[in-house]
Amino acid sequence: MPLKRVYFYPLWLRIWHWVNGAGIIILIATGFIMHWGIHGSFIDFNFAVTLHNITGIVVAISYFFFFIGSFLFYNSRYYRIRLRGWQTRIYKQAQYYLYGMFKGEKPPFPPTERRKFNPLQKTSYFYTMFLILPLIVFTGIGLMYPELIIDRVYRYNGVFLTAMVHAALGFLLFVFLLIHIYASTIGYDPLANFRSMINGWHEIHDHPVLKEEKDEDEDEDEDEDEAEDRPVTGNTPAAPEG
Amino acid sequence: MLNLKLKLTCLAVGFTAMAALAEEPLMREENHLCLRCHADQTYSFFNEWTQKEERRIMNPFHIIDTNLYLSGVHKSFSCIDCHSMDYETYPHARELKLEPLATCIDCHGGDDTYAQYHFDQIDADFARSVHAVKGGEHFTCGKCHNQHYYKVIARNSTHISDIVSADNQMCLSCHTNAVRYRLTSVHEYPDFSTVHAWLPNHELHFRSVRCIDCHTSVEDSLMVPHNILPRENAVKNCSECHSANSMLQATLYKYENLQARETSGLLSAIKQERPYIIGANQVPLFKILSVSILLATLAGIVIHALLRVFIRKKSE
Numbered sequence: 001m002p003l004k005r006v007y008f009y010p011l012w013l014r015i016w017h018w019v020n021g022a023g024i025i026i027l028i029a030t031g032f033i034m035h036w037g038i039h040g041s042f043i044d045f046n047f048a049v050t051l052h053n054i055t056g057i058v059v060a061i062s063y064f065f066f067f068i069g070s071f072l073f074y075n076s077r078y079y080r081i082r083l084r085g086w087q088t089r090i091y092k093q094a095q096y097y098l099y100g101m102f103k104g105e106k107p108p109f110p111p112t113e114r115r116k117f118n119p120l121q122k123t124s125y126f127y128t129m130f131l132i133l134p135l136i137v138f139t140g141i142g143l144m145y146p147e148l149i150i151d152r153v154y155r156y157n158g159v160f161l162t163a164m165v166h167a168a169l170g171f172l173l174f175v176f177l178l179i180h181i182y183a184s185t186i187g188y189d190p191l192a193n194f195r196s197m198i199n200g201w202h203e204i205h206d207h208p209v210l211k212e213e214k215d216e217d218e219d220e221d222e223d224e225d226e227a228e229d230r231p232v233t234g235n236t237p238a239a240p241e242g
Numbered sequence: 243m244l245n246l247k248l249k250l251t252c253l254a255v256g257f258t259a260m261a262a263l264a265e266e267p268l269m270r271e272e273n274h275l276c277l278r279c280h281a282d283q284t285y286s287f288f289n290e291w292t293q294k295e296e297r298r299i300m301n302p303f304h305i306i307d308t309n310l311y312l313s314g315v316h317k318s319f320s321c322i323d324c325h326s327m328d329y330e331t332y333p334h335a336r337e338l339k340l341e342p343l344a345t346c347i348d349c350h351g352g353d354d355t356y357a358q359y360h361f362d363q364i365d366a367d368f369a370r371s372v373h374a375v376k377g378g379e380h381f382t383c384g385k386c387h388n389q390h391y392y393k394v395i396a397r398n399s400t401h402i403s404d405i406v407s408a409d410n411q412m413c414l415s416c417h418t419n420a421v422r423y424r425l426t427s428v429h430e431y432p433d434f435s436t437v438h439a440w441l442p443n444h445e446l447h448f449r450s451v452r453c454i455d456c457h458t459s460v461e462d463s464l465m466v467p468h469n470i471l472p473r474e475n476a477v478k479n480c481s482e483c484h485s486a487n488s489m490l491q492a493t494l495y496k497y498e499n500l501q502a503r504e505t506s507g508l509l510s511a512i513k514q515e516r517p518y519i520i521g522a523n524q525v526p527l528f529k530i531l532s533v534s535i536l537l538a539t540l541a542g543i544v545i546h547a548l549l550r551v552f553i554r555k556k557s558e
Contacts, residue, residue, distance in 0.1 A: 034484070034520050034521055035520065035521060035524075036486075036521070036524070036529075037481060037484055037485030037486050037487075037521035037522070037524075044480075045480030045481055045484055045521075046440075046442055046480060049442055049520070050442075097546075101550075102549055102550075102553050104557075146446065157517070157518060159517065159518040160518040160523065163518050163520075163523075164525075164528075168528075171532050171535075174536075175535060175536065175539050178539055178540070178543065179539065179543070182543045182546070182547070185547075186550075
């Protein structure tokens with residue numbers, strides 16, 4: 001029985017997330033098939049290209065809605081990175097994932113209503129959502145309409161450069177997706193985060209997070225960013241990450 | 243003194259101009275008689291019936307572009323080297339219209355001077371082509387290769403786009419023109435766009451590769467294969483080109499004149515003149531790098547998951 005349930009994922013965000021997730025998987029699969037030329041026997045090249053183009057358009061449109069929604073519904077606040085002490089927080093979170101969690105330590109930055117992501121999540125999501133994805137959409141549009149691309153950039157072929165950037169970013173997105181899916185199993189139970197992304201509610205179980213929230217509510221003058229990035233202290237027993 | 247200096251300068255300019263003129267290709271003197279009419283859209287003559295000087299419109303198919311002629315391989319030829327001497331009189335005799343024109347092989351066949359061009363092999367290759375089989379004797383070399391303006395582009399050009407454009411122009415001059423198509427074929431004129439509707443981005447394909455890259459079989463011993471295959475035997479499998487082992491390496495990209503421009507190094511593929519082809523342009527270093535990153539990520543995930551399972555079991 002959870003101690004508290006937080007409505008982390010509103011319906012618009014969940015719809016975007018699953019549409020985007022399915023789209024990215026199709027794009028990665030068809031992208032690999034086309035780029036490595038492994039089509040022919042099991043999938044038609046023409047079909048792979050068409051599917052890649054249609055899915056690319058769907059993902060680009062869904063990204064546009066995510067971008068608008070993030071600012072409209074204040075979702076973007078979860079992606080705000082405070083640079084002061086950023087390295088230390090990243091180091092703490094990485095330390096937890098690498099060996100802290102195996103030694104029974106508690107997560108240094110557990111989710112709260114104000115802090116949805118730990119520093120590693122926040123950083124990777126920020127770069128993925130606000131750098132890689134827009135770049136991949138722009139290069140994708142360029143490759144769909146090659147006449148938009150500059151013919152030559154100095155001695156380099158413009159379309160070739162665009163395609164290389166597009167493929168490299170697609171590959172990075174694939175690596176991110178693998179880690180993202182695996183990291184989602186690090187919850188109260190392996191399926192807890194997947195359930196949250198379906199029903200919208202994140203369950204907080206036995207964890208000092210409740211105490212932390214109480215403290216934050218009492219201290220009204222505390223800077224919100226500080227509170228978001230402040231690690232948990234105390235000797236409360238470890239609880240799985242959400 | 244000043245006068246002497248001026249004279250010397252004039253002399254130097256004169257020599258320079260003469261040298262420049264010597265390098266410029268010159269039209270053969272005897273061709274001017276023909277070109278007086280055939281280089282213009284109109285021509286005039288004295289009509290002995292009416293006893294008047296008359297001006298008429300020249301048949302556009304009989305107009306010679308002298309600039310193109312002088313840039314072609316046959317620029318040093320006289321008109322009457324190939325055409326009858328009787329054309330020197332006007333009105334031309336009616337039977338001259340039936341004059342059999344020389345084909346490439348009539349001059350170049352069996353001649354060691356042109357051995358490097360493999361004319362006899364080209365002739366044999368062409369004889370197996372759908373053009374020769376269906377078009378018969380009507381389908382002469384000149385139907386594709388305009389003898390007046392022909393340039394050796396595949397052999398000399400360092401730009402793929404020039405080779406593609408010049409080559410495809412030969413095919414498209416008939417295959418997008420029903421009138422010219424009828425010159426050699428009694429078959430129904432196939433609509434070019436409809437026939438190629440299956441090909442994605444066909445405009446982009448036609449700008450990037452030659453028609454013959456799909457419509458001939460790979461021929462190692464010829465610079466340009468001439469065995470045009472029937473429609474049903476043309477390449478339709480995308481992976482023939484869109485793969486690491488692209489057949490274009492053995493066709494369009496095989497020319498040494500193009501390879502001479504290509505550079506070595508990591509980004510050589512991007513610097514080359516070649517257009518980007520999905521699946522065919524792979525940088526080996528990037529491939530190794532991406533596979534390594536992927537394997538390292540997967541290994542990290544598996545080790546982390548195993549440790550989680552192992553430690554959980556231990557604590558239970």
